[in-house]
Amino acid sequence: MRLEIQNVGKRYPGDHWGLSAFSLALEPGVLGLLGPNGAGKSTLMRILATVTRPTEGRVLYNGTDIERFPDSVRRVLGYLPQDFGVYPNLTAPQFLHHLAAAKGLNRRIARERIEQLLVLTNLTDARKRALGGFSGGMRQRVGIAQALLNDPEILIVDEPTAGLDPEERLRFRNLLTDLAGDRIVVLSTHIVSDVEATATRIAVINQGKLLTSAVPEQFLRSGAGRSWEMVVPTSELADVRARHMVTGAARLSDGVHLRVVADAPPGHDAVSVPPTLEDVYLHTIRAHRERRAA
C-alpha cells in the first residue's frame, strides 16, 4: 500500500498558491502533518481525499492516479475534514446510516459497525438526540465515527482533536495508535503533542511547501544542541524573549525558568537539554521564515 504525492501544487484565485511542488511518499503508519495556520495542510488533505483537484502534479495510490480515478481511493477512504456539517434533525445513527448508504456499505455490516462505532466514540448515551443539539466535541466524535465506517485503508483526519476534551483526546490518540498498523493515516494538526503521541513519521509544512519529513527520532536528532534551559529574573524576561525563541516558561521562587531554542547558548548559565518535538518544529518554522525573509 503506497500513496505517492508527486510535485503537487494548488493555486487559488488571486494567484495564491496554497500548496506548491509538494512531494512525499506515504506507506502504512501515521503521518503527523505539522504546520501553522494557513500552511496548506487542509489543502493537501482535501487533495488526498479527492475533494479538491490539484492545479499541478499528481497523487498515485498503488500506482493509480487518484485525480483520473478518484473512486480508487474513495472506496477505501475515511475522511474527517476540518470543517464539516451535520444534518441537525437527524440522530447520530441516522446520520451514519445515511453516510453508509452514500459509501455503498453492505446494510447488515453497516448496522453493526455503526452501533460499535457509537460505543467506540462514546456516543451511545446520545444516540437518540438530534445532532443539532450536540456540542462541538460530540459532533467531532460523530465525524470520527463516520470516517471509520468503511474500515478505511487510508484515513485522513484534519485537526481531529479540535473541540475534544482531554479525556476524549486521549481516547482518540489511542484509537489512532490502534489503527496505525496496516493502513495509511494522515493526521493534520498544529497540536504537537498529538503528533508526538501517535506519529510514526513527521512532516512539517509551511507556506505551501514541505520543509522536512522524517521519522520522529530523526526529526528530534535534527534539533540536537539547540535546546537550552536557563533561569532569569522577571525583569530580564522581555529582553530574552526579544533575542531568542522561548518555547516554555515557568515562574518559580528563584526566577523564571525558561526553555529556549537557539544555535548558541542564550546566556552564560544556560544548560543544554534534549530537544522536544515542539522545539524542533518551532525552530524549523522560524528558520524557514527567516530564509524567506532574507
Added chain:
Amino acid sequence: MSSFRRVFRLALGDFQERSKRFSFLLTLAFVLYAAFLFLPPNHARYATLQMGGHRGIYNSAWVGTLVALHTAVFLSLAGFYLVKNGIERDRSTGVGEVLAGTRLSNRQYILSKTLSNFLVLFAMVVVMVVAASAMQLVRQEESLLRPLVLVAPFLFLTLPLMALVAAVAALFESLPWLRGGLGNVIYYFIWTAMLASSAIRVGSASSGLDPVGFHVAVPQMAAACAEAFPDYDRAHGTFSMGFNIRANGQTWALTTFTWDGVVWTWPVVMGRFLWIGIAFATVLVAGLRFDRFDPARAKSPPRSVRAGVKDKGGPIDPLAPEIAPRLTAPASGELSYASLTPFSGRKRAGWAGQTTRLVASELGLALLGVSRWWYAVAAGASAACLFAPMEVVRAFFFPLAWIWPILIWSALGTREVRYGTDALLYSAPRPLARQLPAIWLAGVIIAAATGAGMALRLLLAGDLASIGAWLVGAVFIPSFALFLGSASGQSKPFEILYLILWYVGPLNKAAFLDFMGTTKDSLAAGAPKIFGLAAAACLIGAFAARRLRLRS
C-alpha cells in the same frame, strides 16, 4: 456612540459586505437591463403601459413615473428575496452571537438590518434612475431632461415601498416559522395580494391599500390621456401595465400625448410617507419577536427526533448477544478498534442494493421532520383528485397537490452545501453517478406519490395524453429543483421560480407554461414537449453543476 450612529454604522458595514457579493452585482446588471425593457420604442412587440392604445410621450415625467412604478412592482418581489438573508448570514457565520453579547438592543439590531436592506434596494433604485434618464435621451421623444420631475416618482412612489419591503424582510427573518422556505412562499402570495389590492383601485376615488402608488399616478395620467383623446373614458377606460404582448406577434402603434407629471400635493406626499411609518412599526414588531441568536429559543426538533426515532431496521443494542462477542473489551475496559466488525471495503452491496438504499435514505432525509398535517393535506389533495369533479381537480386540487411539496423539492441538491456535509459525501465513491440520481429519484417519488390520485384518475379515464403530461410534470419538477439547487447551492431560486411558474401556468392557465398539462389548451400548445425537453436540460445542467463543484 449614540444609538443612531451605532445603528447607521452597523447598517453601512453590512451594506458594504453585501455590495461586494456577486449576486448584488448581478442584480444591478439586471436592473440596468430592466430599465431598457421598461421603455420600449413605439413600434415594439410589447408595451409596458398603455391606455386604450395611447401612452405618454417619453418626457421626464412619463419616463420617471413609468419606470418608478415598474421598479416598485419588480423590486418589491425580487428585492425582498435578495435582501432576506442579512440576519441569516449573521446566524450562520456566528457573527450574530458576538453581536448578541454586546449592548446592542434587539430593536437597534433589527433597525440596522432593515436600514442595510433598504440601502441595497436604494442602490438598485439609484441605478434605475440613472438608467431611466439615459433611456429618455436614447428614445429622443423629448430631449429636455428635467431631473427633479424624473426623480420625484422614485422618491415618493418607489422608495417608501422599498422601506416597507426592507422592514418586512427583517420581520420574516425574525420569526422562526417565516425564516425559511415557508416565508418565501407566503411572501409571494402577499405580494400578489398587494398587487391585486393596488390594481383594482385604479380609477376609484381613493385607496388606503396602495403600497405601489398606482392610485397616485394613474388617475392623473388617465386625465391627461382623456384631455388629449376625448374618446378615452378616464373612469372606465382600459389601462394596462406590464409586458403587454399582442396576439400573432403584431407590433404596437400607440398614439402619444404629453403629460407633465404627478402634482405632488402635501396630502399625497404624506400618504406615501405613511408607508415608511408602517415600515418602522414593522421593525418594532420584529424587534419584539427576535430571538437574539439564542439557540434555546429556536424551533424545537421535530417530533420524530424528540421521541427518539428508531433507526432504519430498528435500534440495535450494542451489547446484544449477536454483537457483544465482537465487542470484547480490551484489558483497559474500553472498546478497541480491532474488535469491531471487519469491513475493509470488500463487502459492499451490489449496484441495485446500493442505489435502492441510497434512494431510500435520501427519501427519508427529504421527509424527515415533516409533520402529520403535511401528510394529511397531501393525502387529502391526492384523494380529492380522484373523486372531485374533474373541472375542480384541474383548477384547484391537482395544482395544490404539486405545490404542497415545494419546500421538500427546494432542498434537492442544496442540502449538502447548506449543512456542510459536502466534503463527507463528495469523498464517498461515485458522488456523481450514484448520489445525484438518488437525490433526483427521491424527488420523482415524492412527485409521483403526491400526484398519484390524479394519475389514477387519468388512467381510469384512459386519457393517455394527460397521463403523458402528468409524467412529464412528475419528472420536470424534481429536475428543475435539482438543477437550481445544484447550480446555486440555495433553495430560494427554486422556491421563487417554481411558485411563479406554478402561479402563471397551471393556476392561471397560461398554456405554454402549464407544466402539469391541466387543460386541453396546454396539451395542444405542446407544453408537455416543452417541459419534457426542459426536464432533460435541467438534468444535464444539474449533473454539470455538480461535476463543476466536484472538480473545483
